[in-house]
Amino acid sequence: xxxxxxxxxxxxxxxxxxxxxxxxxxxxxxxxxxxxxxxxxxxxxxxxxxxxxxxxxxxxxxxxxxxxxxxxxxxxxxxxxxxxxxxxxxxxxxxxxxxxxxxxxxxxxxxxxxxxxxxxxxx
Numbered sequence: 342x343x344x345x346x347x348x349x350x351x352x353x354x355x356x357x358x359x360x361x362x363x364x365x366x367x368x369x370x371x372x373x374x375x376x377x378x379x380x381x382x383x384x385x386x387x388x389x390x391x392x393x394x395x396x397x398x399x400x401x402x403x404x405x406x407x408x409x410x411x412x413x414x415x416x417x418x419x420x421x422x423x424x425x426x427x428x429x430x431x432x433x434x435x436x437x438x439x440x441x442x443x444x445x446x447x448x449x450x451x452x453x454x455x456x457x458x459x460x461x462x463x464x
Contacts, residue, residue, distance in 0.1 A: 343397055344390060344393055344394055344397060345394075345397055347373070348370055348373060349369065349370060349373045349375060349390065349394075350367050350368060350369050350370065350394060351367070351368050351370070352365055352366070352367060352398075353366040353367065353368050353426065354366035355401075358430070361432065361433035362430065362431070362432040362433070363398070363399075363402045363430075363431045363432075364428055364429070364430050364431075365398050365428065365429045365431075366426060366427075366428050367394065367426065367427050367428070367429060368426050369386060369421075369423040369424075369425070369426075370423065371384070371423040371424060373423070375387065375390070376423055384422060384423050385420040385421060385422055385423075386420075386421040386422070386423065388415075388417050388451070391417075391421070391443060391451055392409065392412065392415075392453070394429065395409075395429055395431060395441045395443075395453075395455075396408065396409050396457070398429055398431060399431055399439060399457065402431065403459070405459050405460065406459070406460035407457045407458065407459055407460065408457060408458055408460060409455040409456070409457050410455075410456050410457060410458050411455060411456040412453050412454070412455045413453065413454045413455070414452070414453055414454055415451070415452075415453040416451060416452055416453065417450070417451045418448075418449050418450055418451060418452075419448060419449075419450050420450075421443070421450050421451075425445065426445070427443050427444065427445055427450060428443070428444055428445065428446075429441065429442075429443055430442045430443075430444065434454070437456055437457055437458065438454065438455070438456050438457075439454065439455050439457065440452075440453075440454050441453050441454070441455065
């Protein structure tokens with residue numbers, strides 16, 4: 342199941358910043374049930390969800406379903422609360438590699454590089 346379909350987040354803005362570099366401004370839904378368990382009275386976006394959102398956004402950018410096969414240098418720098426609008430900057434570094442930075446204009450929240458494979462189904 343796609344996290345976007347579950348209404349965990351909405352895309353506020355999508356833009357191509359340069360060839361093979363995409364930016365998505367993401368707004369989280371604070372009422373989503375995932376925040377009741379992660380964590381009660383102090384909700385944060387789970388790290389696994391951030392990785393899956395990046396995969397979903399890359400799939401949209403390439404107009405084909407992709408799956409990350411390896412993730413390297415994954416760093417969570419600061420927790421993301423559901424009231425923060427973040428930017429996912431996804432840059433293709435070559436045919437099947439991307440670099441992902443999750444940030445605001447002021448702070449970096451997470452980053453990683455990944456290898457992906459294309460599925461045989463379009464998005």
